[in-house]
Amino acid sequence: MKRLLNFFILISLISFTFACNSDEDEDELTKNGPFAISELAGSWDATKAQFSVNATSVDIVQDGGSAEMTVQSSGRFILTLDPVDRDAYTVSGEMIWEKWQGTYYFAIIWDDYPGDWDTYGHTYDGNTLTLNGGSDTGEYDFNNDGNFESCSVHFIFERS
Template identity: 45%
Template sequence: MKNLTKYVMLITLLFLAVSCSEDEPEIILAKEGGPFEISELIGNWEATQGVFLRISDNLVVDIVADGGSLSLTVQSGDRCTFTVEPFGREAYTVSGEMYWGDYEGNDALIIVWDGSSPDEGSFFPVQGVELTATTFSLGCLSECGEYDFDNNGNFEVADLGFEFVRN
């Protein structure tokens, strides 16, 4: 019986050691180090394209082309607010803070949403992020957003493709 107890304790310790060593890597957030300074985004932006792609069936919705609107406001301190107003529906906002960081080994723009932890944020690989003097493009193919495709109150994971012009 003593040997069985020791054996069970050893297996338990090995299990704990293995499970603890396989934790997700810590997400490092920085305000500098990306292809541009996040502070360059400060101001108001209006979308010319606001595409949400539902992963499960490839349903595409462009709320701007459908008559709705999407805007982005970036404040000092890199706080951001997206205002989403689909045509014929009530507008809603989501807010967070922008950072540069790493996503699956690639540089990314990361938005940590209010009330969320960094690992629950939205990750936009730098290949999908572009800033010019008058435009800002933001896109991902990693289920970085959510949208209520059916207008039933349930948000579903989505890929995003946003094109903004500076107001």
């Protein structure tokens, strides 16, 4: 009987451990955070589209090019980058919030990397959206050789 009681206690402790395991460390992806992602729906023009790695930095807009973004209410977006020294190209993805340990982080799931996302520092006031990414949050072909390099990004968008 004592052996059965010990077995029952062991099973109870294991069950209790799993039942009390908090989901606080789990990532939760959502469309509602400090503001609803749907608020970004519309067209946006960049006043800054900067890509940086080590001591190299390129700002497409400052160099005379452009960057325009169209966002759907679902958070899906298309970003058209048009540098002055090469053909325009597009990238796309989905904007979300990553909730982790009670804090919301602005995030993008890039279509080229489904199931993975990068988080960005951001500000948003209804008409201006800034995004600042750490290392490896963007890619740019710095020497125009057809090979994109991982880099950090800094965008400032104005609602158009």
